[in-house]
Amino acid sequence: MNNIQSLQYFLPELLITITALFVIVFDLISQKKSNNLLVSVALFCIAWLLYQLPSNGGEIFNGMLINDKFSLYFKWIIFISTGAVILVSKYSNELDKEYKAEFDALLLFVLLGMFLMTNSIDLLMIYLSIELVSIPSYVLAGMLKNDKKSNEASLKYVIFGSFASGLMLFGLSWLYGISGSTNIYEIYKTIQLIDNPYMIYMSLMLILIGFGYKISMAPLHYWTPDVYEGSPTIVTAFFSAAPKAAGFAILIRTFFILFTSTNSLTVDALPLEGIDWFLIVAVLSAATMTIGNLLALKQDNVKRMLAYSTISHVGFMLMAFSTASIDAIVGITFYLTLYMFMNLSAFFMVIHVENNFKVKEVNQWGGIGYKTPILAAFMVLSLVSLAGLPPTSGFVGKVYLFRTLFATEKFYWLGIVGILNSVISLYYYFKIVKSMYFDESVIEKEENKPMLLYFFILLFSAQNIIFYFYWQPLYNYITKLFS
């Protein structure tokens, strides 16, 4: 489809770009006025355009992007979590109000990049969209200009991120060299015929490094705890949800189309001849979840602990990804949806606690269970869900992940590692619960009660219960995306 015809499938992205640019200009013109109304209206319009967006476009912009149900679903969950972060960010005490417009604009640019990540099918777009997410993220991590931790977080992020994307680019260049095309469907046709698997192995590993850094997979997870701890909490909440979903979307699409002999998102994937990346992913996922859980045990800082918990959840999702069945990607998509919202609710609670009680360590959370009883109860619900216990949606999601693993009968050892890790993770989630209810209270009374933050915490926590009892409609809906 040519460029002009493609524009009708690209309207949300266009509006995001216009909004981001307009937010900056608006800040220059009216220096005092808040842009909350402007951004809220723009977000509403973007939601409406997403609702109107058809999902049958196929390849658009001359084979640069693809418009399908898979990308549309990921756009929705990315949009909801990013929109919630943008709306809640006005309650963050850490951010300088003077830079609020820049913050909104940067988040909107990252949103644009994540939208493109979900539907890139060209090596150029894969690289550009990952960079479009990364570069504003470096700035977001360093939003607190005078805070040493924030500086350090952004320094580590920029060095690690550009290094990983450099390695990925080298892998992409080899992929281009052996195939002569940058469209992944075209490349797929060529690499079937190549009998030397080492060249494909090399580019596969380098590309896995680039994607693995985005989703914080095991050997590339080093940036995660430091960046999560040093960034402003609202930015950490954002990093832990939407970019992970976008990273998984691009990982699933690229690997299922390029490096399988089935070349499709709708059937169980079979490996290319001589290239067994499933085992590599299985080993990495075992490492990811073990490292995440074991290191989380000794953390005192809440944000750092949740960072390691994110790593372990990525490990669980990679565990299902290593089986490469169609059930597995349905399970990942389902779990990702639930995980994003339970994690966001936990992080919003951390923001609320930091704003009101000025505490950062787990053992300082004493007495919060009695000072804000409703929010604390919902925080417990989110933590139980993150730990994967019934009666919460985290349990349902985890059951599906393990079910796909045992159904394919490939990596039983990985299932055992996963179950052991689930048990370990109970300890550190319940450390927070114990602190909230049983530790001695050292904190003051709750000062202000921001309604919107309350609303999002309650909404995102309520899904833990709702999807425990009514997960079937959502699961069926996701299953239909891959048919």
Add this chain to the structure above:
Amino acid sequence: MNYIQPFLMLASILFCLGLYAVITRKNAVAILMGIELILNSANINFITFNRFGAYRTLDGHVFTIFVIVLAAAEAAVALAIIINLFKNIGTVDVDQAKEMKG
């Protein structure tokens, strides 16, 4: 067609040098230079494959131009971050950035 090999070797050498710089250097600016070397080695690869691969399109050239632009953007952001770090802790040594551990 035999000329392709020296160019690919050049790219590989540049890639290894960049990797070496990133791993061993302590100075943040030097690490950034290593990353630039890695990006440029990929650029040489793209151009070489496009020139000698007998492909009809100019995809490799276009890709290279985009990479150059992105490398500039990335370097700008990274240098801004490094300058900010220098203002706050008075050094650009990455080993001195150790507020957070564990």
